Amino acid sequence: MASPNLPVWLYLHFPHLQADQLSLQNPQAPIAILDQSKRVWQHCRLAQASGIQTGMVFTTALQLAPELQLQPQRSNEQQQILAQMADYCYQWCARIALSFEQGLLLEVATMWRLFGGRANYWQQLQQALQSRQLRFHAAAGTTPMAAYVLARAGYDLPLASTQQLNQQLQQLTLQQLPLSASQQQSLTDVGIKQLADLTNIPMAQWRRRFSGEIATWLERLNGDKVDDHCWFEPPAQFVRNWHCLHEINHSNGLLFPLQHMLKELSHYLRRRQLAACAVELILQHREQTDSQISLRLAQPEHQASEFLLLARLRLQQLPLPEPVIGIQVVAAELVSQQQPATDLFAATNSHALDGGQLLNRLRSRLAPSDVKHLALAADPRPERAFQLVTESDTPITAGTQNGGRGDVQDNGRDHIQDSANRPVWLLPKPVPLPNQPWELKSAPERIACGWWDDGAIQRDYFVAVDQHGQLCWVFRTPANQWFLHGWFG
């Protein structure tokens, strides 16, 4: 199968991915990433300015830049950053694959029409990529392997034509090709120096002479063999990690990384028109197990400023048990956004919040047990005729729980006669009165119930007036003892 003539593939190679990402956190310090053999694998811009190069031994690097920060290579972190970049590039390209290690493969030909041409498309994509401040090389190619090879070698040819690309490919030396050392050695032994030499040999002779691996690689390069790619799918959850260069001792130090990550969360939600019901912040410590802070939202929220405010309110109350070395933000429960109805002509209030946001804020700063909802309960015993609900799993919106003044919870009240009177203040426990006190003002109301569980009561309730002229609710037990149970405020 012949390869297509148009360069439909674009490969973005990020040579210093991890180092650049870490240097975003800490712009002043030079950073170098070491691989397993303790040689420099990636370095940031500052380190490059000091003369540090890939492949250098770390002692040499330290001599060149004494304040260099050394970090080990972490492949899962590399993958995570690539996945985040793929998620970001998803706005500009529908087919992205993480086929090769340090970059993204994009199939761009299908996007040209949408963006108004190849040049326009590249311009927009380039601007977007540069705003992330990660260094990259971009190369087009007629096959994925061709694009990969060029970008990996450090050439920036996003808009080149097929001939230019072929020309450049032919001029690549053996060292710039992604072949293992033994394969390169076996080719050098035969006197092959450039890729042009390699492609001039017919394929039949290849298989006789060299191992199948180089042949398959060449076929991929020419397009004779088509790869299967696992196309990237944007994740349904939002997960972001932040690796701290220095330990964070005080909760104020957590605000800077949280600001970045919550802003990304807000962008993520906005692109998908979703809102988050709960955000989990997981703080990783060196010795202890991870501590978790969960922000449960009474109303789904999508704005970064609200998230940050709630996180700050919660963190103020929380002392850090141990210094923090990593932070993870997870938002798993996502629902579609709802726009609140607003009045065009009402005077604007810059502090306006709606009911759910107010509840979020109150719950973030005050202890969860301090903010309660009142609710009726269907029980004739006065002290059990209501409930104090602190935090529930379903978001409560005012006025809609069971229709508010409506049906279900009123059944307990409807059976009682209209003249039933209840005090606005109910004492937590009935207070015994020494003797029959005061002037009784109403007919007795006998409440005898509770035989179904252990709270059986039989009380005669009266409205009474005390010597100061205050109305109270008293009751008398069968043993002729008087108790005070409430005040008519």
Add this chain to the structure above:
Amino acid sequence: MSLQSLLNAGRLWRATNHQRVQQVLSSGIATLDQLLLGGWPKGQATELLYDGQGLGELRLLLPTLAQLSQQQIASSQWQLWLAPPFVPYPPALHDAGLNVSQQLLVQSNDVKQQLWAAEQALQSGSCSAVMAWLDSTQPLASKDIRRLQVAAEQGQSQLWLMRPSNVAAQSSPAACRLKLSAIDEQQIQVHCIKRRGGWAPQPMPIQVTAVYPSTDEITNSNQPTGQIIQGPWSGKPLAQQA
């Protein structure tokens, strides 16, 4: 046809002519409305100064709260009870006409948290009324009252500060101050120390809602009030009746 003539003829509407809704909120009690020259000042702080619990301080407010609770505006409207002396009893609130699911109760030991919560609730515009008992540990400072007043104006919410009557002598930036004392079980002596729009009047008694049926409704009216009504049951204790 000039612009001015169109305006004069009322055929042109300008956004700056859009007035705010009325500046007072009726309290539901006619004599109290007269005393306050119309009603509670809208979007302002009102102080109720009293001692004790059962003299009817909330019975003055319940009609207004019921009215606010029934108004269904687009965003959800809470009513906040901040550090009350006891738990407001939901069946009583329900009987008075309030929507129980709109009631929020905040109890915190720290006065600063309570003040912050009050300010947030008033500013947000989604809380129609805040009833606050903030003088438990020490008297509320004037600057705090001023701050809460500003917050109430921003959010157009009502604030009722319940304070002990010994702070009557101190000055306060609240828009309206009422000192309450009990006369008898159905009347409260209301002394308006400060009100918007007029000098402080003389103390006057206000009748509040009765909470028990009047004596006419009791079937056996020969009985003097305050005694147990003799019904069809005999005077013997329950155990002996069976």
